[in-house]
Amino acid sequence: MGEPSEEYEILDLSEYRNKDWVQKMFGDITKQSAAKQVVVGAAGGWLAGFLFIKVGKTAAASLGTTILLVQLAQHQGYIRVNWNKVEQGVNRAKKELHKEANRRYPGILQNAKKFVQQNVLLAGSFAGGFFFGIAF
Template identity: 45%
Template sequence: MPSIRRLNADDTFEVLSMSDDRSPRWLRQIFGDVSRQSTGKQLAIGGVSGWCAGYLFSKIGKVAAAAMGTSMILLQIAQYNGYIQINWNRVERSVTEAKERFDRGSTRNLPAYFESVHDFLRQNMFVAGGFAGGFLLGIAT
């Protein structure tokens, strides 16, 4: 049976870091802790990342909307021709149950969620503002 020993003040330990720090130094300098960077750099990083996200969102969103619309049309055609049978009562029950579960669960965690979002936005106000503006520009392009 292994013995348990109490730690003394003169015990020393070697700390092993498990973080994978292989990123280039210039990348860490730019993106390390953005909230401690200058206001201009925060706005630039937020704006560029927001523009990229908005551009990709608009392109992928169009493809996703087209795919969803096409699948809905094909589903209706298949149902009309008798290839599939949809139990609409069961679908309605499932949707109602999911809505009730969502309503019960979301009201409990809502204040904590808003508090965490408020803290994040307060700490990263310029990055978030730049991201929002860049996102809107990315969607527009």
């Protein structure tokens, strides 16, 4: 009685090493079908829009309350604010932030524009989902 010859298929999983769970799940979404791009873009956009509104409302309420309290405290004489020094500090921080952003992320606007032009379905569905998330 002869032994049956078995054939084994070698599964190459090396491409999944050192990748986070998003990359493992979706891979390169730009190379997927149009339907998958639209679904992923819309879902991501909706989540981003929803979180933007929730966090934005909280941040706006916190910032507004803080500004109101500072103004009241200054008006009542509890604190004294040197607005010229505050403005200088804000301008200095703005310049530093702009310089650091240009150093760390050169050409980010050009790269974003190129990505949107190359991935119209993904970017368009993300934008639509974002606005839908803001609406609800």
